Amino acid sequence: MKIVVCVKQTTDGELNPFDASAYEAALRIPDGEVILLSMGPERTGEMLLNLTRLGAKEAYHLCDKAFAGADTLATGYTLSLAIKKLQPDLVICGRQTVDGDTAQTGPSLSVMADLNLITNVMKIHAVGDLGSNLYEDGTDGTILCRNGIQCEDRDGVLRTVAFPALITVERIHHLRLPSIRSKRGTVVRWTAQDLGADLTRCGTQGSPTRVMASFTNAEGKRKCQYIPLSQLLEAIETGLEKEKNRLQPVSKCETPLSNVWMVGEAPRTFAESISDDITVIDRETFTTEYDTRAFAEKFADYVKQHNPKVILWGSDSWSKAAAPQVAALLQTGLCADCTALETDGDTLFMYRPAFSGNIIAKIVCRTEPAMATVRTMESGNADIVVSVGKGAKEVMTRIEALVAEENAKWRERGIRWDMAASRGAVDTDLQPYSRQVGITGKSVSPAVYLAVGISGAVHHIAGMKQSGTVIAINPDPKAPIFEYADYGVVGTIEEVLPHLQHK
Numbered sequence: 050m051k052i053v054v055c056v057k058q059t060t061d062g063e064l065n066p067f068d069a070s071a072y073e074a075a076l077r078i079p080d081g082e083v084i085l086l087s088m089g090p091e092r093t094g095e096m097l098l099n100l101t102r103l104g105a106k107e108a109y110h111l112c113d114k115a116f117a118g119a120d121t122l123a124t125g126y127t128l129s130l131a132i133k134k135l136q137p138d139l140v141i142c143g144r145q146t147v148d149g150d151t152a153q154t155g156p157s158l159s160v161m162a163d164l165n166l167i168t169n170v171m172k173i174h175a176v177g178d179l180g181s182n183l184y185e186d187g188t189d190g191t192i193l194c195r196n197g198i199q200c201e202d203r204d205g206v207l208r209t210v211a212f213p214a215l216i217t218v219e220r221i222h223h224l225r226l227p228s229i230r231s232k233r234g235t236v237v238r239w240t241a242q243d244l245g246a247d248l249t250r251c252g253t254q255g256s257p258t259r260v261m262a263s264f265t266n267a268e269g270k271r272k273c274q275y276i277p278l279s280q281l282l283e284a285i286e287t288g289l290e291k292e293k294n295r296l297q298p299v300s301k302c303e304t305p306l307s308n309v310w311m312v313g314e315a316p317r318t319f320a321e322s323i324s325d326d327i328t329v330i331d332r333e334t335f336t337t338e339y340d341t342r343a344f345a346e347k348f349a350d351y352v353k354q355h356n357p358k359v360i361l362w363g364s365d366s367w368s369k370a371a372a373p374q375v376a377a378l379l380q381t382g383l384c385a386d387c388t389a390l391e392t393d394g395d396t397l398f399m400y401r402p403a404f405s406g407n408i409i410a411k412i413v414c415r416t417e418p419a420m421a422t423v424r425t426m427e428s429g430n431a432d433i434v435v436s437v438g439k440g441a442k443e444v445m446t447r448i449e450a451l452v453a454e455e456n457a458k459w460r461e462r463g464i465r466w467d468m469a470a471s472r473g474a475v476d477t478d479l480q481p482y483s484r485q486v487g488i489t490g491k492s493v494s495p496a497v498y499l500a501v502g503i504s505g506a507v508h509h510i511a512g513m514k515q516s517g518t519v520i521a522i523n524p525d526p527k528a529p530i531f532e533y534a535d536y537g538v539v540g541t542i543e544e545v546l547p548h549l550q551h552k
């Protein structure tokens with residue numbers, strides 16, 4: 050079985066951690082012939098050569114000035130040309146890069162290289178000849194797929210698709226280290242000419258989205274009020290009370306845009322901030338199944354007939370898989386995870402965090418419709434989230450028990466407690482990855498976010514800054530988390546724990 054793993058060297062010269070996970074996933078597949086593929090500048094060749102020591106005998110380096118400055122559409126196009134030459138059974142991509150942070154390239158590439166798609170894979174169950182895992186459609190037992198891949202995704206759903214296929218994986222594996230005796234493989238360099246690329250579809254030229262400006266992002270910073278332990282429960286109550294009045298800001302633009310579509314209700318606040326002429330698209334009109342490809346194909350045809358100016362999407366995993374496929378079919382730009390929109394009545398300006406949220410970029414789209422996924426929160430949010438970091442390691446089980454107990458006690462008031470974690474806690478196996486909040490985890494926005502033993506790295510803040518009230522508990526008064534907290538308790542979790550219990 051031929052497996053191509055798409056890897057990117059991030060701006061700081063490292064292998065993107067999601068791609069490291071993808072590579073490890075590929076190496077674990079029995080009888081897999083693993084090939085690495087990367088588009089990047091000169092120095093990427095060196096990274097690929099080192100990576101071949103882990104098991105891939107060949108790597109392909111797409112390197113040409115014409116590829117520079119590519120957005121996800123142009124990247125998807127360029128990679129798709131290489132995939133068509135290599136003809137793999139399976140392509141594995143990381144869910145997203147940590148510098149670009151869009152999660153669009155995988156779905157976009159799947160359309161352009163004509164591959165079936167599963168996104169957000171947490172576990173590969175079966176691959177190749179599916180044998181007893183033959184996939185049946187449930188109605189008349191028709192076998193849909195004999196040779197393919199079956200994976201569990203982030204929603205815990207088992208999905209099966211036929212080869213050739215592309216999967217995007219979550220950060221589920223650590224990449225192995227090379228053995229001392231390992232040998233390097235070969236790196237083949239392909240230019241635009243080798244790929245027979247249409248230069249108007251590569252690099253900056255082929256990228257419909259443009260960054261117009263960027264600003265330092267102070268978003269998420271709060272004025273912290275330090276409180277004694279005895280006031281902790283009071284602060285939680287204040288947070289819950291404040292939640293009732295937490296309205297999403299709608300600052301309406303003076304000259305609104307016409308013909309704005311939104312897929313589902315999730316982007317409504319964003320749509321209303323730029324337009325009075327909004328059409329809601331019900332995805333079930335196009336397909337009643339989860340299948341994002343079937344939706345994308347039908348919806349893209351519909352868009353071509355009606356020419357909306359803008360299409361907005363939510364940021365749930367379905368939208369994040371469907372939107373890049375629609376963008377690829379329409380050859381239009383898609384801006385990921387916008388936190389604000391603006392317009393002058395003609396152009397849509399999209400604002401999104403970049404580089405782990407340190408910078409906010411202002412982006413426009415040269416093509417129509419301009420598309421954006423907007424940052425809405427993942428569903429299933431609890432009211433009070435207790436998020437634990439490495440500093441809570443001694444009391445992890447006590448905290449878990451406390452959260453379960455409090456959840457039961459507060460149920461009468463209709464208030465749900467839940468756990469979350471920092472990457473520090475996940476990497477040290479104190480918590481499962483499904484709980485990780487942050488740039489390489491999920492986003493949450495509970496009424497109250499209690500950060501316990503979390504230092505407050507920007508990577509973590511990116512996933513929790515939209516919480517209603519943030520309470521930080523940390524013995525280090527200089528811990529950055531206090532800059533992002535409304536209330537702070539300077540103390541160890543061992544001291545604080547008894548004060549968290551509801552009487």
Ligand SMILES: Cc1cc2nc3c(=O)[nH]c(=O)nc-3n(C[C@H](O)[C@H](O)[C@H](O)COP(=O)(O)OP(=O)(O)OC[C@H]3O[C@@H](n4cnc5c(N)ncnc54)[C@H](O)[C@@H]3O)c2cc1C
Binds near residue numbers: 438
């Ligand atoms: C590309 C990339 C992506 C990343 N993605 C994420 C992400 O998605 N999510 C994420 O969280 N991180 C992410 N990180 C990691 C991030 O930069 C931090 O390393 C991580 O958040 C630190 O976790 P932590 O706060 O639990 O641990 P630490 O930074 O080690 O902090 C532990 C804290 O616990 C406090 N403490 C110690 N003892 C106690 C005690 N007894 N009681 C209470 N507090 C105590 C300490 O004062 C310290 O502030 C990413 C990093 C990179 C490079």
